[in-house]
Amino acid sequence: MATLDDIAKMAGVSATTVSRVINNYGSLSEKTKAKVFAAMRELNYQPNSLARSLKGKKTQLIGVILPGVGNPFFGQMVQEIEDQLFKKGYRIILCNAGDDSEKERDYLRMLMANRVDGIISGSHNLGIEEYQKVGLPIISFDRYLSNNIPIVSSDNFQGGRLAAQTLMMSGSKMMEIITGANRPNSPTSNRLKGFKEILGKNDVEFNTSEIDFSSSPIIKSLKIKEILSNKKVDGIFCTDDLTALLVMQQAKDLGISIPEDLKLIGYDGTNFIQNYHPELTTIMQPIADIVTMMIDLLLKRIDDPDCKLESNYTLPVKLITGATTI
Amino acid sequence: MATLDDIAKMAGVSATTVSRVINNYGSLSEKTKAKVFAAMRELNYQPNSLARSLKGKKTQLIGVILPGVGNPFFGQMVQEIEDQLFKKGYRIILCNAGDDSEKERDYLRMLMANRVDGIISGSHNLGIEEYQKVGLPIISFDRYLSNNIPIVSSDNFQGGRLAAQTLMMSGSKMMEIITGANRPNSPTSNRLKGFKEILGKNDVEFNTSEIDFSSSPIIKSLKIKEILSNKKVDGIFCTDDLTALLVMQQAKDLGISIPEDLKLIGYDGTNFIQNYHPELTTIMQPIADIVTMMIDLLLKRIDDPDCKLESNYTLPVKLITGATTI
């Protein structure tokens, strides 16, 4: 692969001059510019960004750590992150941490080694103390990682309230909330709190079931079947849309009609759900806005590592009404 | 951020020695090793991989160019790629090319600038001549990019045949195939060919509708509605599962029962579909195997850039029978 020196030789100028035309810096005669450009084209030259970064420049690389891009929610989020960052001249290193804390730690080290300019993390793993000493700008999605790492999230509490109100308005009396394992600091715990707050105020009966986020759909379906068969529930709030989809499946199998016998509301409202399951009532997280916010904050920190940021940024959610709560 | 020199000083040894313990190379006394390790821990040291790569080492970075990770098919594929590459010590730079050729070209340049060790590309954009002169190991998923770039794909032709046979067996007489825009060299064109071959042999009537892959679900739904209302179709083959989902939606709206009035078969068979839409009969692409194959070939090329590879690697598809073709 051609180097700056190669093209300097070919154009009959010094390396400095080449560097100057690449960076469009200082004043060059049109003639030399032309010669250099010609040589660059001739050799299909691409400046080595490694060397450039070594000299103290930024890498224009951002690490993105998320549970996994197979999930449509995070798929859409990554797509949005990639899209917005690309427009600002950044590339992303994608890290699917899954539920593997060790992998997440490895990635953290690698990202440091690669000298990324910053990190966006929304992993589900907890207790990764390494976040405290990464020494790089980091923004978190919806999780507490460490002091001084700002958290951007949608209004989980309000989302829970909205879900409860919607279910009540549609006439359910005996509710069930199906949520992921509620580890401390988890956002779903706020969805739960908001939900309970409304129901408490209105003396509505309800029950809480925890199903681990990372367990397989088969397992989840089994637990849902149990819930549906054993109880006379007439309203369910799932803290994510995919689980709501499983509820619809199981209900159908059991001959329970939605919304006649059972009202259902989900959470997330991805494009995917809106397009392919418009019947599902859900609470939409404003993914694009969340991403814009995160990138905005991250770039600020990259620009000025000491800039003071809030510890929390909360964006509003929106109710999307489908046929499952009519 | 701490450098190798910093820790050399702290440990009271030379840079060379530190380098040796990092790379576990040559013979070191336990004592120096211990001192160096201590210093590394103390300063939370991470070797600068930029500097390392500049010295001629590989970057351990792979560029992944795909249409977009918001689509569950590519989401799953990226997840698989990331997973398998991580285990081999590589990280990925994710590039969502969408249907933007210019963006894809930009990314190609950036990947060169970043000196990635190789590229996996499965973009939908055609005519990117740049692929010819990237001068990096590249493997393609399901598209022709340039001579000498191996293509890994599932058996699209056989998939089309399977779809046709399945629809025939379930009793449809008047078929419709809904496919993406069939640009030359596109894989869907082989699905179509296989499908037609079987129908031709059996004198079954059918019709072909093209709906651009990148058009919105709303537009797609409209066209599907048209197809369903105007004709007396009783069997549909969609060359991707998401479109099949839309067909199910529209059929329901129009009071057409599946599978009673209409048989339906999709294509892709992602985990997502298998988990959340098990009712849909579909042709499953072996994503994990495809990825294994691609990575295998890519690493071979990275290891030996001149190694000869086939131009095509075709992996078998599998019929997954759901309730839509009973």
Next chain:
DNA sequence: CTGAAAGCGCTAACAG
């Protein structure tokens, strides 16, 4: 078993 020195490809003073 350990160190000194050169150089990867590029940028940034400093000269002219």
Next chain:
DNA sequence: CTGTTAGCGCTTTCAG
């Protein structure tokens, strides 16, 4: 308007 020089952080001969 252009070139010389030094050095980013690391690896790698070549010497001890």
